[in-house]
Amino acid sequence: MPNVVMPKFEYHMPENIQEVLALLDKYGCDAKIIAGGTDVLPKLKGGVMAPAHIISLREVKELRFIDYDCHDGLRFGANVKLRELENNPIVKSKYKALYMGCHSIASTQIRNIATLVGNVCNAVPSADSAPALLALSAKLKIVSSKGERIVPIEKFFTGVCKTVLSPNELVTEVIVPEMGANSGSYYFKYAVRRAMDLALVGVAAKITVENGICSDAKIALGAVAITPKRAPEAEKMLIGQHLTANLIEQAARFASENECSPISDIRASKEYRREMVYVLTRDAIKNSIVA
Amino acid sequence: MKQIIKLNVNGLDYEIAAEPNETLVDVLREDLLLTGVKKGCDDGDCGACTVLVDGKAVPSCCMLAIDMQGKKIVTIEGLEKNGVLNPVQQAFIDQFAVECGFCTPGMILTSVALLNENPDPTEDEIRDALRGNLCRCTGYAKIINAVMAAKEMLKEQRKAS
Amino acid sequence: MPDYKVIGKSPLRKDAYEKVTGKAVFSADIHPKGMLYGKILGSPYAHARIKSIDVSEALKLPGVVSAITGKDCPDARTSGYIHDRHILCKEIVRYMGDPVAAVAATSPETAKAALELIKVEYEELPTVFDPEEAGSVGCKVVIHEGLPKYDHIEFQGVWSSLEADRPNQFIHRKIIHGDVEKGFKEAEYIIEGRYELPRAHHCALEPHVALCVPEADGTISLYASEQAGMYHRYEMAEALGIDVSKMHFVAPHLGGGFGGKVGIMVGPIACMLAIKAGKPVRLEMTRDEVFISGNPRSPGIVYLKDGYKKDGTLVARQIREIINSGAYSTHTTVLVSAGVYGATGTYRCPNLRIDATGVYTNTPPTGPYRSLGSEILTFAIESQMDKAADELGIGKIELREKNLLVDGDVDPIGQVTYDNGTMACLKKAAAYLDLDEPRKPKNGPWAYGKGISTGNKFTAYWDTGTVAYCHVYDDGYIEIRTMHTEMGQGATTVLAQVAAEEFQTSYDKIKVVWADSAVCPYDEGTYCSRGTFVNGNAVRLACQDAKRQLFAVASKIMEVPADKLATCDGVVYEIGNRDNFRYFYQLFEFGGYLREGGTIIGKDTYLMTFEEDDRETGQSKDLITFYSYGALAFEVAVNEETGEVRILKSGGWYDMGQPINPKLVELQLEGAMCMGVGQALFEEMLFNKDGKAINANFRDYRIPTMLDVPKNDALVSGFAGQPHRMGPYGAKGIGEVSLVPVMPAISNAIRDAVGIEIKEIPLTRERILSAINAKKAAEKATAAAVEKKIA
16 A cells, blocks of 8 residues: 555444444545454545545444345345355355356455445446356345436446446345356456455356247346446347357457457457457357356 | 454454544554564555455455454464464464565465365365465465465364364 | 485474464554554656645644655665666656655544645656656666766676767666687577566565654664564664664564565654654655565566577677666666576577666666576567477477586576585476376367476575574573574574484474564675575674584583584583483573673574676676576466466476475465466556656555465475585575466467467466457468468
């Protein structure tokens, strides 16, 4: 960390959602929520942000739940830690892309305190949770003192570190629909090192194959556009088709050439990223096909 | 403005005057003088500052001290009990898993938490669980040996009791 | 190897308990009363003149106790062999981050806030970042105008090699052996290449830190994470203008060093802040400051030209090396002048010429990193040898064996080789690699390859002396005192074993007091693989001196001639009459004193002999006391779609004489291999066009995690060699040689797998993939041309 003065702030520890919303109403843009704090604290230390108020969710028990049923699917609260999600037997067995996305993040230590919702709200293009949520058609429940709304994840990100959240709003839960029969999912994170790294490219897929024909395909790309995004044209190439190796390669190639806009930075050049989108998309699709 | 915060560390309660913006690692090291907690990067990237909070390994440089009130914090200093080392500590000695010693407290605590959660990890599982603990000296091989040895020691202990 | 009582065994580390309990004290763990926290203000420009600097506002901030700038610093420049640096910049800043001011305050937050109140006005100056440009004739940007007038320490022609028309080149080191032009005329095959290694960082987990405590008696105590404290104590005292004896230096445990903590910058700055404040000051670098100002490894460019006979005999080798020292020379002078031995220690070559130069650029200063430049030349040499072998149609092992120096050969600096175990190491590594085994077929996108490299690391050369004390106590305990620094390598353990062997007593009865100038005698520094060798020998001599004193006392009491006495397990006994013995306490008065002579404290100096090398040619018959040698083999898998490299197997054999503690040696081998993997595949420091470091953190500068290195069953290491005739019990150093062959061995394995040649480290996935794609494109073009021809 460089020698930057850590901003001073007032610390709040509300005990329920109503108290959180009241604080957000009062302090709005001057407040930052922390659940784990693993994104916010480094930003404070690095001088990137200086909120006058920090609102900790640690006591808000309503935000710590993981529920599943075969109709509504998976629902979990905003203060569920990444480790709790990845250790959950339902997530591990049914929502593989989500499991892999969570597990690929940082370290055990970080994942013990960091939350998936925090990762999503931080909204960096390389957020490891995002491609899986996109591929699995997740939705976010967003509440404020004025009411609540459900926002599909593909509408949530609006730019680099930008979301649709207003300063007085709180994401309270994530809803991931039931996987459905004959469906599988996968997430590939490609980074320079095999651990402790941001994704150079991240690709998640969800594929449903019935009677040998692909009835549904979702492909989601991370770190190769200003927000994590789907690759709808590549998806359309697969739906209604028999998934041959050739077709999968064509769809992956199409996604890499037409449905992403990677940049060059200190981690990799855009040409390399684009090539990796092809490789990872191809492999994510293949690995999502349930035998 | 400093506030009085109450922390439970290694089984003892402390009242400390700290600013809300002080991190747990700084309060532990500078206020409580628990210098076994090391600061390698102050950025969540190296694992040297790992402590246990309610049994889970966490990066103390990424946490506000004020946010840790009411939790049970254990640092490396809290492992040895009545002159008896935790099996993981003993295994690190026996297996030569220590060189400069700077990553060691964090490495040991993360291993303790791992073995509590998963008493029989494979080498792959150990490497994955400890991937956030950087070591520049040992090349990790003997650290793996130490965790494996500790797991056997703990199995024996469980059998005996 | 002989069978000893303690040597060659692996007793548990002396410092293991304190490290696993968190009780081991590192410099930043010491917290004296009234301690202040120091922070440094660095320059925001890579090259500028300081027009004005004003700390008055900073001093007004409550909690700020002292603030210093270049104006407060002595006029004399300091540091390294060429004194080119002030403690804080006075007039010119030469890299982004160059320290211009420092403050001490009651909290780190207050100190940081004070930095923001310091007003500095700069006038930007033109910059030069590229080392070849900086070192060129008539380079317009001159970084050290005063270079020709700087104070310096004469060392291997450091001074006499200045060239007036190359204003940024501060050293030109030559090795001239035979006649390289004639050699190339005789050669039947010539191969050339340009190789490049980046700035890499040691990334010791403990950041650089110094604590200076002004004592009540007017002296100062400095506790610092510093590898060469005794030497730098003299440098610092001179720079600060105080008597050496007024500075007490202590190196507590170091959280890693690897060559990056030799002459740490925070030491003298902490002293100045503390002296001004009249209070202790701890100055700890942040991680990004460590990356920038913690002396990362000098980047190097090597132009290598080799000439062989058709049968593979190496007849000529010419090397031109440009080392980028950044803004100051620090110890890059040694890296340039001594790194050349990486090219002279392993292979026979009747006609060899090296021109190694060091240049200034407007980037952060650099220095040695665990092998002092040997790894830079070895990367070039070993990579090119593999290619030469292929083009000559000779096996890779065969080509190396043909040219390896063996005992009795004259090496390219004119020294007769002895106790050289490279051949034995190479044979073992080759057997492990099993190049005769049929190549593994491709598995999907994964291609398999094997690579090998030899390596050497010299040590303990030139004028170096070390002293140790050995205090014998009445209760049978032996206390060794030495400045040898413990930075994880096991210094204290190894020296305790040496003393235990000398006294034939239990290792548990040996106490080691280390790295405290108040009670320990001189050692230059813990680096260059010299620690065990020089300190081990000094400890042996000191023990022998103590035994002489012990036997003289016992002789009178036992009425046996002193040369008929021996010691073991805390007794002195008559040789041949074991029943005639005395316990140590029986030789002393109550309280552990002698009736005559005070106490038993052995002391002696271990001095290297050497013949000074010729200034022009670098030749000497007796310069390098020893080389450690080794050979390392890798099997890798390379993904032809992504460029990812996986290390499947790694086997290294090293000749480091007699291992004193084999387990500790294994740790060095395993650790260095892992470090080398990081350097080979991921590590390089990056700068933007203004000279700003853009990856000065552990996220963007990646060192290997547990998942990036081979699993335990894929890691093999061993020893192959003879005891060294001058080493303590035959031991040599091991800390560095184990890093030297890693990069070329991986590069050679990648080349074997996918047929590409990469002359630039790190071997990133993108570089590898680009090279694979370029090769495929070239093959396609050739095939198309052939088809056209046929058609």
